[in-house]
Amino acid sequence: MSAHLPAVVVVLTVLLLFFVTWQVGRARGRYGIRAPATTGNEHFERVFRAQMNTIESTVLFLPALWLATQYSSALLAGIGGLVWVAGRFWYALAYSQAANKRGAGFIISMLAALALLLAGSWGLLRVLLA
Template identity: 75%
Template sequence: MSSHLPALVVVLTVLLLVLATWMVGRARGRYGIKAPATSGNENFERVFRMQMNTVESTVAFLPCLWLATQYWSPLFAGIGGLVWVAGRVWYAFAYAQAANKRGMGFMIASAAAGVLLVGGGVGVIRALVGI
């Protein structure tokens, strides 16, 4: 079971990216921002930046998840990944409401990614030196 948890996190991460894309599409309609424009209404711009920030964060998160799964523990990597997803969901909805509300979600997700990076990094170093 625990070895499947990181795979579930990947599925949830993809769903998060789909949700963020949907939120941008909805905001385009709501605020009258026609593609390919990415500016013109502050409310739209917040939702658009949330999506871009989520994509950027995902690019760093997924290697951390993989490293932690392979070189630390699939269970702990999966739990850390679930925390990351929860933090990013919090971030997405908070940022869509107001820019100053996004901080806690960002901190939760960043801390989870940091733990995964350290756990995976220590595991890689241990494997390299044979401990």
């Protein structure tokens, strides 16, 4: 199972992206923000930023997950990935409530991504120097 944990994390990441996209669509309807507008209601703008920030963070996270899986440990990469997904989910929920609540989820997810990047880079460096 541990070898497949990073793939489970990728599935959870895609589900997270579906979730934040659904939240934006729901907020558009609730607050009357018609596409392509992205402003006009503070609650909508927070949900929209949570979605965009999650997409941006995913671009950093997935390569770090791959590196850690390939060059470190699939189990540790999977655990780090689960922490990242949990942090981003917390971030999205907290940001939708109030902008000043998003900090903890942000820090958790960024530290998890950084740990994955460092583990993968260290493993790659060891292979290259061997």
